[in-house]
Amino acid sequence: VACILSNIIVPLSVMIPELYLPVWGVAYIPTVLLVVTAIRNPKNIHLLPFWILFESVMTIHRTRAALVGLFELTEFDEWLVTKKTGNNFEDNKVPLLQKTRKRLRDRVNFPEILFSAFLFFCASYNLVFPGKTSYYFNLYFQGLAF
Template sequence: MAGPTIKSENVSLWKKLYMLYSFFFMRKVVAHILTFCFYCVILPAIVLFPEITVPKWAAFYLPALITLFIAIGKPRSVYLLVLWVLFENAMSMLRTKALVMGLFETGRVQEWVMTEKLGDALKTKLIGQVANEHHVRFRDRVHLLELLLGVYLLFCGCYDIIYGKNTLYLYVYLLLQSTAFFVVGFGFVGKFVPASS
């Protein structure tokens, strides 16, 4: 017996517009661009301009509150919370890049490959076979854009240590976030899938 089906004629125009706004525009466009621009570009740049101040609620309290709301749903993973935030900020650049390529239908739009999980492969193959399956050279794993952003964040963090006001201890966030970008930039996240020959 088949479950109930939802036909587009049964859904009101208001609900359709709400779904487009809520799911597509806010979650897939605004959230990625806002996260990347604010936490990876604008917030680090304020250490270079001492006359600009960001309120504590925007720089610390609001992100901490959102992160805690997310953590409530997964109490067993609270110890991974800091790593998760750093990884999400680093991935926001990739999502923003993919979003721009997809919206403008650039030639590279078909290049995005989801990461392959090794969990099922380890169940069916020997660990040695999985480890030697793809031997990848180090230079093939390097992502220049992520490394450049990591250098920018590292520079901003060091500048904040030397010349900054240190009122928000922003340099701690910048140094940790630069480390996350270096990890992603050197290809230590996910599984590398070589280009098909």
């Protein structure tokens, strides 16, 4: 629900003038939930804005993982386990790690970059055409987080 609300409905609501989201649904309820969650660890309260943005990005990955597991898609059985060397007396030789040459597409998460571009587009549209609501400030930060 958080993924759909903060990453899809809010950005699209700035581009559709007929769609009005009440402030209590977009700001008050998520803020109360955030404060209740943040109270658990008051020493790190200064990191709260970064945590909000991080959680926004992670909701996409959690939703994808839940859907992959629910529908048993091709990545469902993919579980990478690294070999532990520990107290294995049979094979005392630990191979040195080799640097592999990775291509750009292996190092960059293009779906996140495309989603970031979508959020920047929605924020810029909201800045130019404010309409009833102005979420551009939040959308720019969210786009930077992605």
